[in-house]
Amino acid sequence: MTSAADAVLSAQSTIQEWQESLYKDLHAHPELSHQEVRTAKIVAEQLRNDGFAVHEGIGGTGVVGVFQNGDGPTVLLRADMDALPIAEATGLDYASTATGTDASGREVRIMHGCGHDVHVACLLGAARLMAGARESWAGTLVALFQPAEEMGDGARGMVDDGLTSRVPRPDVVLGQHVLAHPAGTLSPHPGAFLSMADSIRITLHGRGSHGSMPHLSIDPAVLASMVVVRLQGIVAREVPPGEFAVVTVGRVAVGAKSNIIDDHAVLELNIRTYDRSIRDQILGAIERIARAESAASGSPKEPDIEVYDSYPLTSNSEEATARVAEAFREHFGDLVTDFGRQTASEDFSAIPDAFGVPYTYWGVGGTDPEAYRQAEERGTVSSDIPANHSPRFAPVLEPTLQAGTGALVVAALAWLAR
Numbered sequence: 351m352t353s354a355a356d357a358v359l360s361a362q363s364t365i366q367e368w369q370e371s372l373y374k375d376l377h378a379h380p381e382l383s384h385q386e387v388r389t390a391k392i393v394a395e396q397l398r399n400d401g402f403a404v405h406e407g408i409g410g411t412g413v414v415g416v417f418q419n420g421d422g423p424t425v426l427l428r429a430d431m432d433a434l435p436i437a438e439a440t441g442l443d444y445a446s447t448a449t450g451t452d453a454s455g456r457e458v459r460i461m462h463g464c465g466h467d468v469h470v471a472c473l474l475g476a477a478r479l480m481a482g483a484r485e486s487w488a489g490t491l492v493a494l495f496q497p498a499e500e501m502g503d504g505a506r507g508m509v510d511d512g513l514t515s516r517v518p519r520p521d522v523v524l525g526q527h528v529l530a531h532p533a534g535t536l537s538p539h540p541g542a543f544l545s546m547a548d549s550i551r552i553t554l555h556g557r558g559s560h561g562s563m564p565h566l567s568i569d570p571a572v573l574a575s576m577v578v579v580r581l582q583g584i585v586a587r588e589v590p591p592g593e594f595a596v597v598t599v600g601r602v603a604v605g606a607k608s609n610i611i612d613d614h615a616v617l618e619l620n621i622r623t624y625d626r627s628i629r630d631q632i633l634g635a636i637e638r639i640a641r642a643e644s645a646a647s648g649s650p651k652e653p654d655i656e657v658y659d660s661y662p663l664t665s666n667s668e669e670a671t672a673r674v675a676e677a678f679r680e681h682f683g684d685l686v687t688d689f690g691r692q693t694a695s696e697d698f699s700a701i702p703d704a705f706g707v708p709y710t711y712w713g714v715g716g717t718d719p720e721a722y723r724q725a726e727e728r729g730t731v732s733s734d735i736p737a738n739h740s741p742r743f744a745p746v747l748e749p750t751l752q753a754g755t756g757a758l759v760v761a762a763l764a765w766l767a768r
Contacts, residue, residue, distance in 0.1 A: 354767035355681050355760045358483040362752065365475055370747050373471040374444040380433030380462045382450050383498035386411040389431045389470065393495045396474050400481040405516055409507030414517050415493040417481055422489025423765045426520035427476065427758050428701060429469035430499035436461040439741040464738045465528035465716060468745055470495060472754035479759055487766040490518050502659045505700035514704050522670050523702035523709040524761045526754060529689060530737040531715035532722045534749040536682060536757050537689040538675040538712045544664035545622040546629055547695035552617040552640050553654040561609035570615035571604045573647040577617060578602065580639045588635055595632060596622040596693060622693050624663065661695035667708035674710050677764040689713045694738065714754045716745030
């Protein structure tokens with residue numbers, strides 16, 4: 351007997367040329383967070399063409415399509431749309447040469463270095479297939495395209511703009527992310543899947559002076575260096591062995607000229623955790639170290655410490671994940687694996703949390719399988735396989751698009767199949 355998934359996906363070959371062309375166009379025309387105007391217009395047009403009722407401008411550039419197909423459950427599928435301020439170095443014939451202005455006013459190169467173009471193309475493909483096979487399912491399909499995931503505030507922006515009152519309440523929310531694993535593989539994972547993340551900005555205060563008169567200064571460069579060194583001991587000496595945590599100093603800014611001792615330094619940090627108590631412990635340790643080193647240096651005032659760009663924990667529902675994993679194994683067989691917990695972070699969970707419904711979020715491989723196999727044999731995966739946010743990150747077209755589209759359809763039908 352033909353399953354609902356087989357019936358819906360039987361038309362997948364008929365949309366391949368359109369979908370690959372769409373993906374290449376999205377990849378060549380990336381847009382920064384909160385600036386996804388062109389992408390949102392394309393999404394809205396495609397959804398309308400496929401019979402969806404479309405809501406635009408939610409949370410800025412967010413788009414939601416609703417396809418009602420009789421009585422039954424409601425499933426929300428989510429994709430993010432924004433790109434990154436990265437100069438692409440993939441060598442693809444459809445590589446981005448786009449530039450734009452970031453939130454600080456800087457002119458930057460732009461690239462889909464995290465695979466959000468894959469997400470958009472896969473969800474539009476799944477929406478088209480579902481709309482064309484309505485006899486195989488019943489209920490309501492909601493296709494949500496979110497802005498500004500890279501800023502960590504896109505999902506919350508849609509919620510704050512009335513998302514929960516503007517679209518039907520789903521029974522489950524489903525999403526996925528392309529990752530640097532063999533293309534075609536899928537990774538449902540129960541419980542914590544993506545880490546919490548917080549960025550911290552610390553402004554350390556000193557006293558400026560001429561470079562030839564260091565005795566008249568309180569040197570913020572030295573102070574910042576001491577703070578950076580001490581921060582390395584948090585995970586090594588304060589977090590219990592076996593608990594996951596990352597503390598990264600991503601930016602140190604001090605001074606403007608070699609013979610000037612400035613009066614302040616700025617550190618920007620990023621932390622990743624899976625446990626809120628560990629997160630709070632690390633934030634407390636960062637503050638303690640910054641204040642103590644400032645006191646030791648004789649700083650004229652306490653450091654300024656700001657926590658920003660916080661991402662929630664993505665912790666998948668056990669029941670929803672089991673349901674999706676069973677459907678995946680039935681349809682995809684041995685291609686279903688477990689990538690394990692990922693240290694990356696997402697704001698996806700803000701959407702199901704706002705509705706108060708369960709969710710599950712899985713990984714989709716996007717790396718050429720043979721290249722990945724060879725790198726595994728050499729033990730060089732970390733150096734030879736470009737990961738998300740790399741200027742060389744370039745998911746192979748197939749079977750990435752086919753698997754990502756199929757995964758959304760199969761997962762949705764775990765609730766919607768007749």
